[in-house]
Each structure stands twice: as C-alpha cells, then as structure tokens.
Amino acid sequence: MDFMCEQGWICEGCLMIDAYGWGIKGATCVLAINGSGGAVLVEAAHRKSAPHVLRELKRGDVKWILVTHRHIDHAGGVASMLRAFPEAKAAGHPVTLKNLEDPSKINEVTGRVWGELADFMDPVEDIGRLVALVDGDVVEVGGGVNVEAVHTPGHSSDHYAYYCSEHELIYLGDAGGLLSCSTSTVIPASFPSSFNFGEYLRSLDKLLGYEPKVVVFAHFGAVVGNDVSRIIEKCAETLEEWRRLAYELDASTLADELKKKYLEKFILFDAKTRNLMFDMLAAGLVNAVKKES
Numbered sequence: 001m002d003f004m005c006e007q008g009w010i011c012e013g014c015l016m017i018d019a020y021g022w023g024i025k026g027a028t029c030v031l032a033i034n035g036s037g038g039a040v041l042v043e044a045a046h047r048k049s050a051p052h053v054l055r056e057l058k059r060g061d062v063k064w065i066l067v068t069h070r071h072i073d074h075a076g077g078v079a080s081m082l083r084a085f086p087e088a089k090a091a092g093h094p095v096t097l098k099n100l101e102d103p104s105k106i107n108e109v110t111g112r113v114w115g116e117l118a119d120f121m122d123p124v125e126d127i128g129r130l131v132a133l134v135d136g137d138v139v140e141v142g143g144g145v146n147v148e149a150v151h152t153p154g155h156s157s158d159h160y161a162y163y164c165s166e167h168e169l170i171y172l173g174d175a176g177g178l179l180s181c182s183t184s185t186v187i188p189a190s191f192p193s194s195f196n197f198g199e200y201l202r203s204l205d206k207l208l209g210y211e212p213k214v215v216v217f218a219h220f221g222a223v224v225g226n227d228v229s230r231i232i233e234k235c236a237e238t239l240e241e242w243r244r245l246a247y248e249l250d251a252s253t254l255a256d257e258l259k260k261k262y263l264e265k266f267i268l269f270d271a272k273t274r275n276l277m278f279d280m281l282a283a284g285l286v287n288a289v290k291k292e293s
C-alpha cells in the first residue's frame, strides 16, 4: 500500500487537487478524471476552494461535477464550478441536489457547528444543470472512462462514493472515513446528526466488493496498491471499537478517550480544529447509539 499525501497525478489521467478546505493545505481534495471527450470532477469542495481547483485544472472541458453529499465542504463549490464550466452538469443524490438548490438549511446547521470556520454555500441558479443519480448510474467522458455512483449512506443518507472501472479507483468521499495520510491512520467520519452505524458499516462492505486498486479520501489523500482494501477494513474495525465505547461512555468522556488515542497520531487540520473534530465525532457516535436503542 502506497500513500500519496500531496496534490498530483495518482494514476494515468487522474489528478488529485488540493482544495485547501478551511484554508488548510491537505484538508480536502477534488479529483479530476480525464477521458477522451472531457473531464469528470469528483467533488466540488468548499465555495472558497474554487480558485485553488481552477488554477490546477489545465483543461476547460469539464463535463460533469459529481458530488458525494450535501455537506458544505463537499457541495459548497458546485455553484462556482458550474459558472466556470458552462458546458458542465452537476450530479448527485436527489437530497444533495435539493440542498444545492436551496442551501439555507445546510448553511444554518453549518453555522451552528463550525462558527467562524463556516464557508457558506451559494445556491445553484440554473437548476436545469442538476442531474439526479440513482445507485449504479454511470456518467461517461469518452475513451472508456466511466464513473459509477455508489450509494453509500452512513455518514449522511445522501452519500455517494464514485467508482471508475478504467482505473479501478474509488473516490470515497466521507464513506471511507478520514485519513491522516502522513501517519497512515484512518478513522470513521461519525459526525452528527446524520451518522448511522449500521449503514456506515454496510457501505464499507459494499465498497470492499469493488476490490479497488486506488482509493481517494476527500480528507485527504490517495492510497494505491493491490492491498488497499485493507485501509477500508481498518476503518470498519475502528468503527466497531468506537461503537463499543459509545455504548459505555457519555459524549465528553468518549471525546477525551478519542483525543488520548488519536490527537497526536491523527494529523489532519490544526490542533484546535482537531479538538473540535473529536468532540463532534464523539457526539455523533453517542447520538447514533441513542437512535439504535
């Protein structure tokens, strides 16, 4: 298994672009997959990510912007990307599209959770350019390059990962967890309020069925090799462990436990943001336990 922790070409025709989420290097990424008739962008990242992405993207013939789910660090850049690429359409789960059309609710929730770190989403004005995908739908960009939508709920109900058979590549979004690339550590993305244990684990299982050779984490990096499934299995194992803890502990004790174990080992974002992140992950876990019982 090789970890690719910097922006660059992760396989022939696939460029991983650092989208500088929250203004931080290596926090979010957008993947460009090139076909003979144009390019697919997987993910749009934040609204403020657009200049970073557009600078790196050398070709202007983007045909599709595929969105993993409604959260603003993934869907926030769609309106800007559609403006930059007049021929492109944006596609995703119907619930994701509803939020792109009217982001008032997701902006309100984000403001409450992230405070000054929130980067609010603009609505997509031309809703005729939004295309609803169902599980298994495929978009094509020529030269045998197809990208399939894989419904992977758990992090959120509207989550899709995207599979490219040509490159045996899966863009995991948040379905495969969060990767600390430099320390090869992966943890589940159990943020409140939509996180669901059973669905998350079933989605990980579904992703393993694709037997990918390349997996890309929205936060952040790519893992390449014949044994990349191991990183998805690790995420599932960690989630089982966290689920057991969530049944025993309240949210603040659980957050302390997670920080003790991961704060130094999990190097994504700065220390202040990581602290806030583990508080949220713990709250999501405890909330999910309440929903189960």
Ligand SMILES: [Zn+2]
Binding pocket: 069, 071, 074, 155, 156, 174
């Ligand atoms: Zn998310």
